[in-house]
Ligand SMILES: Nc1ncnc2c1ncn2[C@@H]1O[C@H](COP(=O)(O)OP(=O)(O)O)[C@@H](O)[C@H]1O
């Protein structure tokens with residue numbers, strides 16, 4: 001049976017039990033040795049003390065058995081507080097009451113209570129100690145008369161010990177909690193690091209594999225192309241070979257996109273006019289079959305940014321490709337527009353691709369930048385993951401707004417070039 005997790009109460013109980021036995025053994029053993037050569041009368045006077053020690057040892061055996069069961073920790077803690085105060089009272093009663101050299105046992109009981117049960121333990125032990133001490137010195141209970149200032153001083157000292165023990169115990173508890181929280185943080189972080197390490201390893205293997213697929217794929221496509229050109233090939237075979245070539249082309253696209261994603265080159269930045277770069281990209285896109293028949297509009301303000309032009313072209317291309325697809329499957333496939341804009345802001349430059357396409361559901365928005373997240377048949381789900389990676393590498397951010405059935409807007413912010421401000 002696992003002991004309940006409660007500020008390590010079980011562990012503390014075990015330690016304090018050991019501590020109590022050791023202390024009683026040392027105190028009383030010491031007393032026995034010192035009184036070895038004393039008269040028989042003096043030794044007889046010590047019998048009650050030894051009886052008390054025997055009681056403590058017996059109680060300890062009971063406590064140890066209950067601790068082993070592990071189910072009575074909280075009541076045991078209170079029982080120990082009572083036991084400590086009782087032992088202190090017994091020893092004090094036998095060794096001169098308010099004159100006893102063992103008065104410090106009350107303070108120990110209070111500190112033990114604080115260690116075990118924090119504020120409540122120290123408070124309970126403090127109250128019990130004051131009450132027991134006053135009881136031991138009460139005239140009504142057969143004690144000789146005592147100076148009341150002395151009684152008050154001792155009582156106040158026990159109370160002060162209780163306050164101090166409470167303070168220290170609570171300090172200790174909150175420090176322990178903070179430490180536990182920090183340990184949790186650290187172990188989460190370590191798990192995170194291990195996970196991303198594994199992913200990185202996996203990524204390297206996959207990238208190597210993808211790279212190796214390319215060459216045989218190219219040979220296969222080339223061979224099929226040659227075969228298809230042969231006059232001996234019939235119409236049916238020609239069609240089948242066409243399918244092979246088309247699928248090989250798709251596989252090659254996938255590998256290309258995957259490598260762009262998995263083997264990102266560090267951006268090679270240079271000051272570049274975004275308006276020129278984007279309008280060139282748009283011109284190429286206009287002539288791509290993907291954009292055939294679509295309305296493409298642009299508002300490009302000259303703005304120079306410190307970027308890798310190839311990588312930014314890729315960002316723009318991926319966003320335009322998605323926008324084109326969204327318009328085709330959207331509510332206005334015939335006349336939905338795609339708008340490409342760019343401009344400068346106080347803190348850098350921005351590029352925006354807006355479409356009047358299908359828009360996105362909450363689920364789509366959530367998975368958007370995850371690699372391999374796609375809702376398209378034949379999609380790779382790598383376009384936006386690559387966009388995100390490139391924008392990140394440039395120290396920029398990307399924002400998405402989308403309304404289902406109305407369209408989407410992707411806005412990329414790039415930080416101002418170093419030294420441009
Ligand atoms: N402009 C857009 N309009 C609507 N949905 C979009 C848009 N851009 C991206 N998406 C959604 O995000 C998904 C991931 O896009 P992407 O990473 O480019 O991969 P892919 O285009 O291969 O599916 C798409 O499948 C689509 O569901």
Ligand SMILES: [Mg+2]
Pocket residue numbers: 318321322381382383384
């Ligand atoms: Mg895409």
